[in-house]
Amino acid sequence: MFYQLPESLQPEIDALEKLIVDFRSGTIDASTLKAHRVPFGIYEQRTNGIYMARVRCPGGMITPDQLTGVARLSDKYGNGEIHITTRQELQIHGLLVDRLIPLQRDLLKEGLSTRGGGGNTVRNVIVSPESGIDPDEVFDVSPHACALTTRLIADPGSWFLPRKFKIAFSCCARDSGYARFNDVGFIARIRDGVRGFRVYVAGGMGSKPEVGHLLEDFIPERQVFAVAEAVKRVFSRHGNRKNRHAARLRFLWRELGEERFRSLYQAEMAELQDCELPKSELEVQPVARVDAVPHIEPIAKGADCALWKSRFVAEQKQDGLFSVLIPVLFGNVSTSSIVALAEFLHRLGPDVVRLTIGQNLQLRNIPEQSLVGTFEVVRGLFELSTAARFLGDAIACTGADTCKLGICLPRGALQAVQERLRRSNLDLDRLAGCRLNLSGCPNSCGQHPLADLGFYGRAGRNNEVLYPEYNVVAGAVVGEHAPQFAEALGRVSARDLPEFVHELIVRFLSGQPRFESFRHYLQTEGKQDIRALCEQFRKIPDFEADQNYYYDWGAKAQFRLEGKGGGECAAGLLWIPEK
Ligand code: HEM
Ligand code: SF4
Incomplete structure (x- = not known):
């Protein structure tokens, strides 16, 4: 177990249970219940009466036993799937109201909780996915x-x-934990032989993204709690509790x-x-590792995994150990796959799997001789x-599928992109390490502000008929020093988006020797090409000529805006296109 649950949790669950009973008997209304269940990490999905619960996993850390436990709970109470979020949490979907409390109690037995998975609370703490194994890190920040x-x-x-x-x-200045884009960000550094952090505050994405500001040039590691708590108290005492559209810490800073x-x-x-020393000092225990890892025999000897290794396997800083990235489409995985994987991992110790910020799974501490066996599984x-x-690294938020704020269907669009690229025979391995991000609206849940190539949904209008369209952004720079959000470069219809991505990659690959990577291309000449492609795809056919442009990817009905707005994990914003 990677964190301890407080004793207060049990009575809090009891109190929530009472509210649910009152709600079901009609004594309290839905909004009263909502005010209590959302900070408990329980959201209503787009379908009324169906809920989702978000399980806290700091740094995406979870033991194989807990992973199995969560999967079994999804089978028992939910829809038999698990979702991995970009904040390294797990979600269980498809819950009926009478399952919410039994789920909480069963999670408690697993040492897990959904408390703070939503609402105006301290959310899941995220960590560089490679922390603890990266040969170039300053030190492991997961503990x-x-x-x-x-x-x-x-x-x-x-x-x-006042707000989330x-x-x-x-774990280092590459800032793969996105410390500069969170309310409080800690970046590891060592000064005069002492381990500690630079601290940034008031960063964030959302519809008005902002890069965090330097608060402390160095704090020793034992002060991490005091600093986070002090910022939290400033926020709590002085933050805007009246207007949630201007309530995040970055508004207070401004x-x-x-x-x-x-x-x-x-x-x-x-x-x-x-007044509160030594209570304010943080005691940090290193993550327990199993030293003698058992050898896992490959099932079929000699399976060819060279290509897979070059794509997904990385050497750790620990001699002879490797990490393996498992790409998970949209972060959605069946419980049967999770259970099978966890059963395999079980033999390898407690610190062997992480949920990544890219909605994928990362295995770690795998001995070299066990890689073929891992590949087969x-x-x-x-x-x-x-x-x-x-x-596998591409990210798309749920969009209008389940989110009431969603304008477009980014998962449908991403699937169309993937199909287009898989049909193309382009050498996609040259794009490794690049971030393709899609959000269904400007809110950034798909993290488009940090994209190498990103898209966020809007409604376009052609001859008075609405159609799904995306703003195109590119060239974000992630890193402690001089980070930059992706630049807005134009628009493309949802229909043309897959062809747009394909053509951009063709342009990159044909000029490739001049660019060290797709990222480098997108931060430089690629921007011009994107503008040119937006122009090329600007004109879309009228509705009568081709109705496909007026249907989003995967949608059965024609694109429209009615019924959008008022999402419950959101500020209820809605973007209506200009005429
Ligand atoms: C004002 C509205 C919203 C803002 C500003 C916002 C912002 C964000 C941001 C910046 C992230 C990226 C991860 C992070 O750094 O935390 C995120 C993730 C996420 N948001 Fe939102 N969000 C909003 C509304 C919503 C709504 C309405 C939903 C519910 C359907 C939602 C569901 C999610 C989910 C599920 C994730 C994790 C992504 C995933 O892994 O699936 N958000 N949000
Ligand atoms: S609010 Fe927008 S960005 Fe967030 S999940 Fe909904 S559609 Fe996606």
């Missing part, structure tokens, strides 16, 4: 995320904030100005350290393991 989680979820103040509060850790924000923060720090369970890495 800090776990210890901080244990401390923060024990504090009732973490559940009543997101924390991230990166409103107060850096100087005032700092002085409030320093006052909270002083109080924490003067993985390729049988996860179809994208046989495709180029670029396809």
Whole structure:
């Protein structure tokens, strides 16, 4: 287990149970229940009366036993699938109201909870997926995320904030944990031989993204809790509780100005350290590892896994051990695949699997001689393991499928892109490491602001008829120093999006020797090509000439905006296109 549940959780579940009973008997209304269940990480899906629960897993850390446990709970109470989120959590979907409390109690037995999976709370703490195994990291920051989680979820103040509060850790300046794009971001560094962090605050994506600002140039690791708690208290005391559209920490930073924000923060720090030491110090336990890992015999000797290795396997900093990335389409995986995988992993120790920020699974601490055996298990369970890495790394939010704010259907579009590219015979391995991100609206759940190539949904209008369209962005720079959000470059209809991506890749590959990577291309000349392609695809046929343009990918009905808006995990924003 990677974090400790507080004793307060049991009575909180009891209280939620009472509210659900009251709701079912008509004593309280749906909105009263909602105010309590959303901070418990329980959302209503687009279908009324069907719920989703989001399980906290700091840094995507979960033991194989817990993974099996969650999968079995999805079978017992949900729809037999598990969803991996971009905040390294697990979601169980398709829950009826009478299953919500039994699920909570069973999760508790697994040492897991959904508390803080939604609402105005401290959300799941995310971590660079390669932390602990990366040869270039400063040090492993996963234990800090776990210890901080244990401390923060024990504090009732973490559940009543002005808005959601997101924390991230990166193990080096490449910032693969997106520390600069969270409310509080810690980036590992060592100063004078002392392990610690640079701390950034008030970053975030959303519809108005902002890069986090430097708060502390160096704090020793034992101060991680005090710093996070002090920022949380500033947010709690001074944040905007009246207008949730302007409530995230970045709005407070802007409103107060850096100087005032700092002085409030320093006052909270002083109080924490003067009055509450040693309580404010964080005790960090390294993640337990199993040293003698058993050898796993390949089932069929000599399976050819060289291509798979080049795509998905990386050497760890620990001699003789390897990590394996398992690409999971849209982060959705059947419980039977999870159970089979966990059964295989079980033999390898507790710290052998992580949920990644790319909605994939990462195996770690696999000995070299067990790689072929791993390959055989993985390729049988996860179809994208046989495709180029670029396809498996792509991210799309749920979009209008299940999200009331969704304008477009990004998963349908991504699937169409994947089909187009798989038909093409292009050398997609040259795109490895690049991020393709799609969001169904400007809210960034598909993380398009951090994309090498990204799209976010909007409604276009042609001769007064609405059609699904995407804004195109490209060239984000992720890293501690000089990060940049992807630049807006134009628009393309949903229908033409797959062809657009295909043509862009063709252009890159034909000029390839000049660019060290697809990323490099998109940060430079590629932007011009994108603008040119947007122009090329600008004109779409009228409705009478080709109705396909007016149906989104995977939609049965013609594109329209009615019924959108008012999503419950959201601020209820809606974007109507200009005429
Ligand atoms: C104001 C509206 C919203 C904003 C600003 C917003 C912002 C974000 C951002 C920035 C992320 C990326 C991960 C992160 O850094 O935390 C995210 C993820 C996510 N959001 Fe939203 N969101 C909004 C509304 C919604 C709604 C209405 C839904 C419900 C359908 C939703 C569901 C999700 C999910 C499920 C993820 C994880 C992505 C995944 O792995 O599936 N969000 N959101
Ligand atoms: S709010 Fe927008 S970006 Fe977020 S899940 Fe819904 S459609 Fe996707």
